[in-house]
Amino acid sequence: MAVYNYRLANGQTRWYFIIDLPPDANGRRRQHKRQGFPNQTAALKAEDQARAAYGRADLGADGSVAAELESWLNERELDVQETTLSNYRDVIRCYLVPDIGGRQLYALDKRVIHDLYKKLLKSGGKNGGPLSPTTVRIVHRILMKAMGDLGVNVEGVRQPRQAERETMGRKGVWTPAQSAKFLKYHADHRLRAAWVLAIVVGTRRGELAGLKWPRVELDRGVLLLHWQRTTTSNGVVEKAPKGKSKRAVALGPALVAELRAHEERQAVEKADAGVLYHDGGYLFCREDGESR
Template sequence: MTVHRDPKRKTWYYVLDLPRGDDRKRRQKWCRGFSSETLAKRAEELARKQFGQAELAADGTVAAELLKWLEERELDVALTTLANYRHAVMKYVIPYLGARQLYDLDKRAINDLYRTLLKRGGRKGEGLSAETVRHVHRTLMKALKDLGVAVEGVRQPRPADRETHGRKGVWTAAQCATFLAHAAGDRLYAAWVLVVVCGMRRGEIAGLKWPKVDLDKRLIHIHWQRAVASGEVAGGIVEKEPKGKSKRSIFVGTALARVLSDHSDQQGKEIAAAGVAYQELGYVFCKEDGTPYHPKYFTDRFRALCLAAGVPVIVLHDGRHTSATVGADHGVPRHAMQKRLGHARATMTDEVYTHVLPESERRAAEIMEEAILGSPPAE
């Protein structure tokens, strides 16, 4: 690339060398219209910074380069992560920017993409949520970085109001007891106890197998999960290790050990009744023939039990928030709760998963007022 002056137009321009085409002939892109040599040099320097490390194919389009990037990421990312990357690229980025040359991609084009997605990026022409567009942004920025491209000045959408972090609610200890008392006769009662008491995730419940449950030592080893992936994965389900600190072992008390033991006994009766039709796959929570449930089944069943029990309807993942909050209110040490939930950072447990319930607020008010104002006068 180099800067030149156009004597006819009395402006400055620079020339960008592109990858050779299939015919191996040299290709160039001329960037014209700069009012001064200084502006042309700045633009040239920015282009060099943006694309100096890029190794583009002959096609050089955004679509071709991102598809190539997805193929390369098959080597080093989990199936679910790859599916999320592919969904963002194929559904949102390529339809809007795919025909552009990657060398032409700038902040305005990307910011326009985000605005379009926020206004009418949905299937029926409705706007996408800010969080979805932020996911598209993170995916695109990751791809450009891996390709050696740096586009400065891109503005990702502001985060949506996250006061509730997408949750519908958190139960008190009394509501937990009410729910579990109602669910005591449910075939998956032990699963609901693990959700509320231990804060296990849906995928961890769906993927739990008996070899990872040690009732003698009262330990559950959470080393596997059964999660929903994209349609590209057979059946839309993938089984894998949980990421990071989520792989953990947790202790259970006498009461929960008894619940799991009773569940095992009941499953033994089902195995005997099914006979040769039973598939010995080792799942703790499975259908009567031994085959695993789709993870969404746990979500739907949990909601139905909430409605039947007359407690506030919360999503299954809120069982983790409930577990963290009730534990904090009843004196479970911070580091112990962090380990039980499988969080890498204690701040995640404190700031996102632990909430102040009304009962706790009232107790706090009474304690502070008695300490500072003294005991209330006798009636």
């Protein structure tokens, strides 16, 4: 280990360290330098931490943020749901790689990361507008998770603060009167049963999209929400919901009647489409049975 000092214009002494990195793809020498430490002890400690982080990260010859995060994503394919992995990829592609993708991962410090967050908050959104604080917090969590898995520790990184809200808790919850007004307006809509399930049962969009007739037992008055259908950047994904979201729902007479009416309406659509009907067994699909 070796650290060096230099003198500022005001006469104060500062310390810095330099460590060698693996050569790049063309065999050129690469180094990492950090300066500004108030004393030799602080510089030696930082140098030791940088070397330890580099060793734990097991970085290849490239070692860039873009390359190492891509490697991390490939590893997480083993234990992360496809939809979650797709979200990781989108965040990394849109918000991390454009600004810090070319930097060395283990050489990142809090100043670089904080500058990234500030830039995203100011101009990271569409058309150069601000990115929401909620999204920037997601960027922070994914970056910290990836760096933690890769063995890279950057001390002092601040999570962007939450957006200030006038009200807390759930937003956009309709009153019974509003719900009744909505359903009355859509009394003849071909997907009315979907809106009824969403309002009365609290069925999620992905659960409605993935719901098939074999999971609906109208004679028993039971609805099995054991599957969901959603979209990712790689296309449509069908999978079981997370944790306790997988559940059976008891249907009262009114809901059973709604679903029977929907079943009859769908049977008419099948007859009208004839051989052109694509029967995937979905409750809620287009008139020709297509679910995309």
